[in-house]
Amino acid sequence: MDISEVVKRSGVSASALRYYERRGLIRSLTDTGTRRRFAPTVLDHLALIALGQAAGFSLDEIRLMFTPDGSVALDRNMIAAKADELERLVKRLESMIEGLRHAAVCPAPRHSECPSFQKLLRAATSGALERRERSGKDEAQVSRPSGVATIGRRKAR
Amino acid sequence: MDISEVVKRSGVSASALRYYERRGLIRSLTDTGTRRRFAPTVLDHLALIALGQAAGFSLDEIRLMFTPDGSVALDRNMIAAKADELERLVKRLESMIEGLRHAAVCPAPRHSECPSFQKLLRAATSGALERRERSGKDEAQVSRPSGVATIGRRKAR
DNA sequence: ATAAAAGTTGAAGTCAACTTCAAGTCAAGC
DNA sequence: GCTTGACTTGAAGTTGACTTCAACTTTTAT
Numbered sequence: 001m002d003i004s005e006v007v008k009r010s011g012v013s014a015s016a017l018r019y020y021e022r023r024g025l026i027r028s029l030t031d032t033g034t035r036r037r038f039a040p041t042v043l044d045h046l047a048l049i050a051l052g053q054a055a056g057f058s059l060d061e062i063r064l065m066f067t068p069d070g071s072v073a074l075d076r077n078m079i080a081a082k083a084d085e086l087e088r089l090v091k092r093l094e095s096m097i098e099g100l101r102h103a104a105v106c107p108a109p110r111h112s113e114c115p116s117f118q119k120l121l122r123a124a125t126s127g128a129l130e131r132r133e134r135s136g137k138d139e140a141q142v143s144r145p146s147g148v149a150t151i152g153r154r155k156a157r
Numbered sequence: 158m159d160i161s162e163v164v165k166r167s168g169v170s171a172s173a174l175r176y177y178e179r180r181g182l183i184r185s186l187t188d189t190g191t192r193r194r195f196a197p198t199v200l201d202h203l204a205l206i207a208l209g210q211a212a213g214f215s216l217d218e219i220r221l222m223f224t225p226d227g228s229v230a231l232d233r234n235m236i237a238a239k240a241d242e243l244e245r246l247v248k249r250l251e252s253m254i255e256g257l258r259h260a261a262v263c264p265a266p267r268h269s270e271c272p273s274f275q276k277l278l279r280a281a282t283s284g285a286l287e288r289r290e291r292s293g294k295d296e297a298q299v300s301r302p303s304g305v306a307t308i309g310r311r312k313a314r
Numbered sequence: 315a316t317a318a319a320a321g322t323t324g325a326a327g328t329c330a331a332c333t334t335c336a337a338g339t340c341a342a343g344c
Numbered sequence: 345g346c347t348t349g350a351c352t353t354g355a356a357g358t359t360g361a362c363t364t365c366a367a368c369t370t371t372t373a374t
Binding site: 315316317318319320321322323324325326327328329330331332333334335336337338339340341342343344 | 345346347348349350351352353354355356357358359360361362363364365366367368369370371372373374
């Protein structure tokens with residue numbers, strides 16, 4: 001398959017494919033300068049990459065999921081750790097959702113006077129809640145996507 | 158309070174405080190060149206900023222939560238929309254966790270032969286799962302934090 | 315045969331939220 | 345009065361995952 005075929009079938013952009021190749025996540029059968037040709041298995045690889053990203057793995061971590069010959073070899077401890085991590089994240093998000101929903105209907109004239117809101121604030125500042133990141137521009141949908149909190153404190157220094 | 162006092166009490170770094178001030182999220186009583194003095198209410202502001210960040214709002218969005226005079230004025234529709242968004246995210250994360258847990262114990266010699274894993278892959282590639290971001294270095298904990306998927310497709314353009 | 319479309323490369327740009335740096339200012343203790 | 349140490353500023357650097365650009369080369373269609 002040529003690159004445009006892979007783009008069509010995978011939904012991954014050509015520049016991302018080239019980037020993945022440079023980073024060692026996928027391979028193509030190519031002499032430099034000529035056009036890339038991909039084996040059909042690249043689609044499976046891209047699927048695993050997408051899965052890994054959705055689960056919160058970095059590209060470096062995802063690369064470890066492939067053996068040098070290109071087959072899949074998941075580190076089960078790594079996977080389980082990520083699942084645990086996601087679970088903790090979900091718990092925090094759930095209390096966050098509850099708090100936000102309350103804030104949206106709270107009858108108190110000022111949120112600073114509402115006990116539930118105070119509790120939310122304390123949960124956000126003390127304890128485990130931390131930085132988050134967010135993506136760039138999105139398209140013409142009404143509701144905008146966003147990123148989500150990470151766990152764990154950053155070092156001051 | 159001077160800046161070091163705010164750093165101590167809030168846990169927010171001095172450079173972040175200056176950054177927030179430049180971005181218009183907090184205010185200080187200062188003639189340029191001299192040292193910043195913060196009113197005690199800055200701590201409440203910082204708490205709200207931390208909450209907003211944990212919920213996935215950008216700094217620009219968080220700025221909208223403050224009126225020009227510095228009091229809090231939450232847009233309830235915005236809050237409710239964010240709660241909905243987090244809820245969708247949680248649902249996706251939950252199926253992701255389930256899939257990961259399965260992958261970690263799956264008896265199939267190759268994941269590509271496991272039907273549950275196939276299903277996970279399909280869920281990750283087709284449909285709503287998208288890019289994610291992740292934070293920088295973290296401290297000496299065993300398990301590493303990470304970011305999480307966002308919703309919504311980016312334009313090919 | 316040739317023009318346009320599609321592909322190639324390395325380098326630089328993007329985004330958000332900060333951090334780090336360099337160079338200078340100010341304040342407090344001895 | 346002078347050395348620290350805390351603070352100030354604007355500018356530039358960081359991170360991850362890409363995208364965009366400029367300048368070419370290669371196919372494909374006419």
